[in-house]
Amino acid sequence: MDDYAHAGKRLHRDADYLYDQQRYATASHLYGLSAECSIKAFITQQPGQQKVPYKHIPELVDDAKRLVNGRRGSHLLNVISSPDFMSGWQIGNRYWDNRYFSQQQCKEFKHSANRALRCLGVV
Template sequence: MQCDFYDAHDRHWQDAEQLFQAQRWANADHLYGVAAECGLKALMLKFGMVFNSNKDMPNDKKDREHANGIWARYESYRSGHQQGVSYGLPSANPFQDWHVSQRYAHQADFDIIRAESHRKGAELVCKLIKQAKTDGLI
């Protein structure tokens, strides 16, 4: 299988939204983080992130972070690229309290407040992806 950050972003966002509507906070929360990560990596590729096709992953280990770590890393690519000027994100990372290992946490540890905050963060990434589609970047 080939890595496709854009497609992964889209499907994880759609599934997160369905789970959110079903009040399945834990899985919605997890997928909002994954959707944001994949969307940012799709844009990072367009802004110059080197991808190792043989290993099917970003070349630089720093680019293999998840939602909580990739937010700041994205900025280093965006700010260094001419087309990135209009693709900024707030400096405050809405995923600073999100970690991929939380997929193992008990669902009682999640609620609408937590899921909604990560939903808003993922929604910011969705807007950038839509803009990139409109601009012909993706």
């Protein structure tokens, strides 16, 4: 059984470890996956929502804006509606060379993922 909230927290914790080791490429990728898990966790909490979209950021954000509602969901919607939320992240970045990753960009991904996780209340 998928447990998106738990997976999001685990991925974020592992990304933090890699960030501290200055391994920004893989840390960046894991922060993105953590943010995706947070979004998917919210989607699964929606009444009548049986299926989680098999999509990644940024496409997943568009689905979440349509599917997520309610008081807790409004916090997530505020986070993911920010133009800088996971800006520049894409699932294919796992194939990029290390030189395309920077500490600053990774720090921004970390911040976005952390904000999404906080909406779930698991951080």
